[in-house]
Amino acid sequence: MAPAYKVTYFDITALGEPIRFLLSYGGIEFEDNRINKENWPALKPSVPLGQMPTLEHNGKVAHQSVAISRYLAKQVKLVGKDDWEDLEIDAIVDTFTDLRTKIGLYHYEQNEKVKEEKAGPLFNEIIPFYMEKLDAVAKKNNGYLAVGRLTWADLFFVSMLDYINFMAKKDIIADSPNLQIVKENVLKIPNIKAWIEKRPKDNL
Known part of the structure; x- marks a missing residue:
């Protein structure tokens, strides 16, 4: 069947x-x-x-x-216990999607001059900003990205990391110890x- x-x-x-x-x-x-x-x-x-x-x-x-x-x-059963928890989870997923889109715009840019112009802001400002904020969220939630426990936001984040790192040509969480814990918590399931x-x- x-x-x-x-x-x-x-x-x-x-x-x-x-x-x-x-x-x-x-x-x-x-x-x-x-x-x-x-x-x-x-x-x-x-x-x-x-x-x-x-x-x-x-x-x-x-x-x-x-x-x-x-x-x-x-x-x-990886959603929130109420509507507010679902909102918190959705916000994290949408935030990571925003970051993926910004990195994708750089990665798929065909014009090398434009791509080079995008590189500085992306790697010096945008990615560090998102990593700092998300790492703080992970620290607050004890190694998870929302509501203090495993949710689909964690699986979504970790499942996309290989592709994100491929587009960025770097490990974007290398300097984010709490996001590394999120990754470990998912990969050990x-x-x-x-x-x-x-x-x-x-x-x-």
């Missing part, structure tokens, strides 16, 4: 990995459908808004990685460890 969930994304971590982390955390079997970039143009017209990742379940197809992650977080061991290797 086919798994109840099907995740479709490129053969990389990036936006698909939070979804894979959450399903793995919950011990939910899923089909990990990885699309080659060569096959993407033919598939794109049939995908909601022409975007991946997507999540299929019971004949329905959802898109938008953060929305899918939030849905799965509810399924695996047995189901997450098992996923990392079995997922395709060397694919950012």
